[in-house]
Amino acid sequence: MRIQAILIVSILLVFLTSCSNATDMREERESTLSKQKGDILVGVAWPFADRNEGFREGLELALGEINKKGVLGSKIRLVEKDDKSSVTDGLTIAQSFANDPELTAVIGHRSSVVTVPAAKVYDHAGLPLIAPSSTAPGLTAAGLDRVFRTIPDDTRLGKTMADYANAKHYKRVAIFYTNDEYGRGLANAFEDGAKAAGMQTIDRLSDYKDLNDLRRIADKWKLLGCDAVFLAEVMPDGAAFVADLRKAGLEVPVIGGDGLDSAALPAAAGGAAEGMVVASIFNPFAADDTAQAFVKQYESTYNAEPGKLAAQGYDALKLLAYALDKAGTREPSKLAKTLKETKGWQGASGLHTFDDNGDVSDMPIVLKQVEGGTFHYLN
CATH class of the missing domain: 3.40.50.2300 (Response regulator)
Incomplete structure (x- = not known):
């Protein structure tokens, strides 16, 4: 790096x-x-x-x-x-x-x-x-x-996903992120939001050697009482991680940022993405x-x-x-x-509407969940 x-x-x-x-x-x-x-x-x-x-x-x-x-x-x-x-x-x-x-x-x-x-x-x-x-x-x-x-920037996206995790009563969360400008920013925002909501980040990492290494990590997360994983990744690497995580034996819910909002996610993860919730900013069914x-x-x-x-x-x-x-x-x-x-x-x-920094300030954030191999909108 x-x-x-x-x-x-x-x-x-x-x-x-x-x-x-x-x-x-x-x-x-x-x-x-x-x-x-x-x-x-x-x-x-x-x-x-x-x-x-x-x-x-x-x-x-x-x-x-x-x-x-x-x-x-x-x-x-x-x-x-x-x-x-x-x-x-x-x-x-x-x-x-x-x-x-x-x-x-x-x-x-x-x-x-x-x-x-x-x-x-x-x-x-x-x-x-x-x-x-x-x-x-x-x-x-x-x-x-x-x-x-x-x-919306990662600060808003991360906080939205932390609020969702809190509403689902997840208390001990692990974070996996891509070690670049996007991944670090989103991981930081989620971790800050989780802490403010009273959740604990039990581990945070951005890499693993192979499936055996991920099995070791998954076993550690189980021992630490992990009840959800937040994924700050983009496609197709995000789908590959979720597939490997399931192969490693960890079945807790996985939630993620807008980098995973891709129609290709369910198929690319080979079914492992079922139940995942990700952030988006567009709902084709909006009124x-x-x-x-x-x-x-x-x-x-x-x-x-x-x-x-x-x-x-x-x-x-x-x-x-x-x-x-x-x-x-x-x-x-x-x-x-x-x-x-x-x-x-x-x-x-x-x-x-743009603020003084040039950020859009009023665009809604949408949540999507993979059900039956396709995305469905939660709000």
Whole structure:
């Protein structure tokens, strides 16, 4: 991890020091976009090939709706790049976006480990960033004034799952997490919430050697009276851990964060995910008109039920179009100001109001449980 952290910092320093003065970059973009005609260019960075999960389809659906009427007399054109969930690729893409003064804003990335360092590149270049998936608290804690997260952060997600665990009367919980920006942040938030609710974290770890090692760990957890496991992981590693945990002989309930909210979880875990409860931020059965219109249009277009990331892709672009129209200009400073002042904008995944840090503050968190090999909504 130390070597990886040094590599990330080194890459980021090279990018930032290779740029012109930040004020010059921001002013150039501001001047260019104040006079720009034609298509409004929006960069999108995402692991499209390997971890798309409906995100591109959500974007395309929103793009079609937006461009029927246009925005500020123009159409939006997406500049899509695949970051492969790689910090190196993500920062390379971020720098290419930063170097293009005709780019109005960026949507991305999927993984917090990529988005957190990339956000600094965008901020340096004056680019507003809409982050629809990265939940690490560090993304908006860095004092960047043009970052807007359209998903609850790990602090809220972790506390919600701790509250759920407390309501189920789990008292002694083990935590397994992925040792990166996402996993550490979510594990910390859950542990803090569990402690505040009077629960005890009996163990916390991020790795095991093999199935025999996990059997030893499971036996220890049994002796310590473990009555639930909180999993701060992403797919597909989360599914593999749950499958191994059941093979190791531990049958206590497993609950997890939004990184496990994937339709692939039940099948990937080979039945071991049955009964699992995970956090999400989108309910296709929500009663509000915006959600139902989105679901109907998505199913009609793609013959599939939309998931969380399809809704997030759709909302991110629709929100950006709304802000452009309300700002009345492509200038990033005014666009960012309009986004910061957004109150109660209704998207497919819920209301969007941003706090001073750029975090969405009123989006509901949904709980889902695996039953009969598929997800069912608990609220």
